[in-house]
Amino acid sequence: MTKSQFLIEIESLLENAKTAILATVDRDGSPRMRWMTPAILKDRAGAIYAVTSLDFDKRRQLEANASVQWMFQNKGLDRIAYADGKANLIENASMRAEVLEEIGSKLGVFWKLNSDAGSLVVVETIIERGRSFLPMTGESRIVDFN
């Protein structure tokens, strides 16, 4: 599997399911997971983008430990992709606009939890390793992004 094929697979899964699970590690080493609305941006290959609030715990967890894992799955539950990597928290006006234009219409739950429109920050995950998995056949394909 190539990097491009893996990114296309993620895009395809997101088109189907809209959401994915992001796992982080908190300060005492315990895993933390939550549903997110990520996107792959054109011309920014090798990364996954999402948004969070400066007030959310996720920010503190990522500042303490940048290692993350994403899990993408289709609604039929027969296609899964995992992306391991490191997350950057990017506070940049233009970047916020770019990500919001891509996923803005799908952020209903985010805005219900976060009423401050100015506190938004971009989570950029630099993919280090990808794995595509078909649970019905057991087929697994791995791609190294480094």
Place this chain on the structure above:
Amino acid sequence: MTDTKQKTALYKRMLLIRRFEEKAAQMYGLRKIGGFCHLYIGQEAVATGAIGALDLKRDYIVAAYRDHGHALASGMDPKAVMAELYGKVTGCSKGKGGSMHMFDIEKHMFGGNGIVGSQIPVATGVGLKIRYREEDGVVLCFFGDGAIHQGAFHESLNLAKIYGLPVVYICENNQYGMGTDFRRVSAVDDFSVMAASYGIEGRQIDGMDVITVHENVKEIVEKARTEHLPSLLEIKTYRYKGHSMSDPAKYRTREELEDYKERDPILILKKGLLEDGVQASDLEAWDKEAKKLSEEAASFAEESPEPEIEALYSDILA
């Protein structure tokens, strides 16, 4: 030279655009706004600095689809702009245009155009009207880097030169036309050199510094007004450096992340104002005011009525 009072006015206008756009993004996510919603966050210095150099009693603005910032910079009521985004009857285009069609004839803001590059010949036409009626106005025509390779752009510049039209063509180069890095689709990196093909002045300007934008546009507008000269400005805005297949993504250092944070036209002017002796408490108060105006705009839009069904058959011109 731009004094502190003028800088303050520019700062307040940029803040209003920023807070308005953040509110619009939130309302878009909450499904209050339908269709497309192109945000101007990060590019505030261009519309604010350029339009701030105009006299809108005699000058005109024609913009592209990313037009909320230009509408607010022209002095349009944030309530009418937000109501237009909501598709409400109190919107500046009666709720029929949405995000891409902000328009206000009294403010001389002639759109907001949804088709890439379509506003360039429109602006040229407004310039012809100014010359034909022997007025002393100037037109600012805004478009993105995705529009500059269209035939209409080149035909317009040629016409503007031979007729001596007072049009300032402003390419807001955010370096990504519909997600495509401009270097992949453009023969030249510096768009301002295209002006030489038509014997007009071209300048490349830093679009992150509102004062630089303001002073350059002021100078070039005066030339257009008095000498009937068109010109082409490439105003470069910043987008966090993207990755490409040949530039693999990498984990950022803390220094890089701090640097990205600082690349913000509002933060740049904020620093300048503090150096000029403006109090931090005043800056905070202006920010609160901008947030309040944006909140009020959203409440107004929320409470405004939908257009009547009969409105489908009015304002039809073709």
